[in-house]
Amino acid sequence: xxxxxxxxxxxxxxxxxxxxxxxxxxxxxxxxxxxxxxxxxxxxxxxxxxxxxxxxxxxxxxxxxxxxxxxxxxxxxxxxxxxxxxxxxxxxxxxxxxxxxxxxxxxxx
Amino acid sequence: xxxxxxxxxxxxxxxxxxxxxxxxxxxxxxxxxxxxxxxxxxxxxxxxxxxxxxxxxxxxxxxxxxxxxxxxxxxxxxxxxxxxxxxxxxxxxxxxxxxxxxxxxxxxxxxxxxx
Numbered sequence: 124x125x126x127x128x129x130x131x132x133x134x135x136x137x138x139x140x141x142x143x144x145x146x147x148x149x150x151x152x153x154x155x156x157x158x159x160x161x162x163x164x165x166x167x168x169x170x171x172x173x174x175x176x177x178x179x180x181x182x183x184x185x186x187x188x189x190x191x192x193x194x195x196x197x198x199x200x201x202x203x204x205x206x207x208x209x210x211x212x213x214x215x216x217x218x219x220x221x222x223x224x225x226x227x228x229x230x231x232x
Numbered sequence: 233x234x235x236x237x238x239x240x241x242x243x244x245x246x247x248x249x250x251x252x253x254x255x256x257x258x259x260x261x262x263x264x265x266x267x268x269x270x271x272x273x274x275x276x277x278x279x280x281x282x283x284x285x286x287x288x289x290x291x292x293x294x295x296x297x298x299x300x301x302x303x304x305x306x307x308x309x310x311x312x313x314x315x316x317x318x319x320x321x322x323x324x325x326x327x328x329x330x331x332x333x334x335x336x337x338x339x340x341x342x343x344x345x346x347x
Binding site for chain 2: 169172216217218219222
């Protein structure tokens with residue numbers, strides 16, 4: 124069972140920042156927050172992960188609240204190619220990934 | 233490109249048949265995971281191998297089996313196929329399969345259609 128809650132869908136204008144929220148109120152101390160996305164029927168693509176500090180890479184930024192009960196994935200300048208289903212997953216170590224229903228992000232011109 | 237390869241890309245077969253899906257992990261990755269994505273079930277974990285040994289099992293049917301070979305590639309065998317087995321099958325690999333955190337990288341998948 125997924126341990127996260129995400130809005131089913133979001134819209135974003137091309138060039139604007141996309142902020143995707145995720146609630147994980149039951150996260151335990153050694154669980155990481157992972158974000159993946161799936162474009163159409165392609166393989167899920169790893170985006171970013173973090174434990175408690177904010178993280179940034181070439182794709183996105185991850186902001187985790189101090190109590191770690193929620194996080195936000197930020198795509199700073201969304202493009203049409205960012206249209207996808209985004210999955211927020213909490214995971215410890217080498218555990219399997221448990222995918223929920225994710226957030227369907229639609230980026231429009 | 234994640235570096236994980238899967239063959240074939242598409243597979244069409246009949247009920248009752250047996251098929252083998254193949255996965256080559258990223259260079260150096262020791263752990264392989266198999267996932268199934270069907271329309272009504274979403275992405276579901278099937279099984280994990282680490283350095284040739286089964287590490288974890290998920291919702292994998294008894295008709296399905298998998299193995300990881302000494303060169304670390306993995307195969308998923310599906311037998312006595314039913315219409316409901318039609319799905320996308322994804323393989324993922326990760327560097328260690330152990331430790332405090334381990335990121336999985338997914339292949340492009342195999343689309344199986346059972347007629």
